[in-house]
Amino acid sequence: MIDRLLEDFEGEDAAVACIYCDFYDHETQTSANMVGALTKQLVNSLSIVPAEIQEAFGRAEHKVGGRGLRLAEAVKLLGSVLAPVKRTFICIDAIDECSDKHLPQLLDSLHTVSQMFQGIRFFITGRPHIRSAVEKYLPGSIQVIPFSPSGEDIREYLEMRLKHDLDSEEMNPALKADIMERISERIPDVYVMSNSIS
């Protein structure tokens, strides 16, 4: 999605930033760090760090021992880098893997910045159950598309896995055709299973 958007808007006044939520990284993935990560990506693509961010950094640095960014300030700084950009796409992968403690704050922050600027859009992926939480914090603005791989996706995925199969001497065209046919027939179950054993 990110690369697609970058290509679609190449040379235009548009920016893309992302967060990948991860069950195993709850300690670092605080709402302030996630919002900060969006700002970080947007700043990184600029040739000059905006004055407001330089100043905030200067103030934090002078505190005893320095200090990390707090959520309220992180949201404010994100707003300052979003302001001059016509369109910004924020992609959040696996939002259901975000900790319960930080999810409401993250969504609330997104809502805050979306109210500030017209040109912001969110692409969020997650298990179906998380939809209600996303709708609660970003009310009235959600288009849901259930994602499932197409038959063609499945066949290509199988082709790739079979090509990289380490026991390839066991493989022959008839066996391959059999695998392709049987698995493609039972697409949804098998796709999840093949992922969980990989």
Add this chain to the structure above:
Amino acid sequence: MDPSSHLEPNATGTGNINSFNPINSHNNITNITYVDEKAKILNWLSPLQPRTRHNDVRGRRQDGLGEWFLQADEFLRWRDGKGESRKTTLFCSGNPGVGKTFLR
């Protein structure tokens, strides 16, 4: 119109001499300090490294996965901010392992 009229009158090739003078080497030193400062600021903004993860995902992506999704009207309307009720959020719902992360 004569295309040569678009040429800058001073495009004689002498303009680049400045890039060898001492002022510019001083600028280079300033740039190094600035790059270092920028890295510090970026690290202060967040310790997370989403771009690293993104590059990993990109490397493992299967070409053409979910092409139907990226051609769907819902996606295009969201991307272009069109439609009667302009939706700011596109929620791609699905169980783990179906390929959501690997959409191009």
